[in-house]
Amino acid sequence: MAMSLRFNQGPSIHFDSVALALGGNSILHDISFAVEAGTIHYVIGPNGGGKTSLIRCLLGQMPHTGTIRICWGNETSVGYVPQALDFDDTLPMTVVDFMAMIGQSRRPAFLGFRKGKDKKAYETLDRVGMLGRKDRPFGSLSGGERQRVLLAQALLPEPKLLILDEPATGLDKAGAAIMHGIIEELSAAGTTVVIIHHDLGVVRDMAHGVTCLNRELLFSGDPATELTPERIFNIFSTTAKAA
Numbered sequence: 001m002a003m004s005l006r007f008n009q010g011p012s013i014h015f016d017s018v019a020l021a022l023g024g025n026s027i028l029h030d031i032s033f034a035v036e037a038g039t040i041h042y043v044i045g046p047n048g049g050g051k052t053s054l055i056r057c058l059l060g061q062m063p064h065t066g067t068i069r070i071c072w073g074n075e076t077s078v079g080y081v082p083q084a085l086d087f088d089d090t091l092p093m094t095v096v097d098f099m100a101m102i103g104q105s106r107r108p109a110f111l112g113f114r115k116g117k118d119k120k121a122y123e124t125l126d127r128v129g130m131l132g133r134k135d136r137p138f139g140s141l142s143g144g145e146r147q148r149v150l151l152a153q154a155l156l157p158e159p160k161l162l163i164l165d166e167p168a169t170g171l172d173k174a175g176a177a178i179m180h181g182i183i184e185e186l187s188a189a190g191t192t193v194v195i196i197h198h199d200l201g202v203v204r205d206m207a208h209g210v211t212c213l214n215r216e217l218l219f220s221g222d223p224a225t226e227l228t229p230e231r232i233f234n235i236f237s238t239t240a241k242a243a
Contacts, residue, residue: 013071014067014071028053041193045218049213050214052196080162083165159191
């Protein structure tokens, strides 16, 4: 979908012949597609198809061949929501402590927020419906509540590129509605959003672009034309038989 460019728009992203091999096994092979600036772009595909590996390559967390070009505008802020967080539940850290730790990595979390930044953190927690739990131990939160807090930290500062890996994991309908609303607000303001997601109904409703992976590129483009029932059936039925 063509989008008009704005001065404060997020980046376009170009994957050119990206490949990844680990331990002699091919994880990704010859992946080439583009994410248009300021769009919501979903990455779909069967489990084990390399979606998270591609996101980690984009984040610079995994070595790869080929090229990933992020063509920034005037701002370079990035937000990231992982599928799950490896966190010691016994740590005596509240939600506010967690936000301070993530949002101010050069400042010890026990010192709290710098003057003036606590207001923005509280506003962001309120935005995801978690302000009322700001003093709760982070380790006591449910999976869905943690995802909301992770989304909140990804919004500090408000990113021009937001990357989400299965962000709806554990979310109830209310949490999912809040997340979808925030994603659409960010996109309307020019942020580029890249999301791994399994719910094709959500993809059809929200995506400006969609890419399907199963270790190699299966298709990429406009969801209105790419997400045909026959194509989706073939992808997932073939994977089920192979398993």
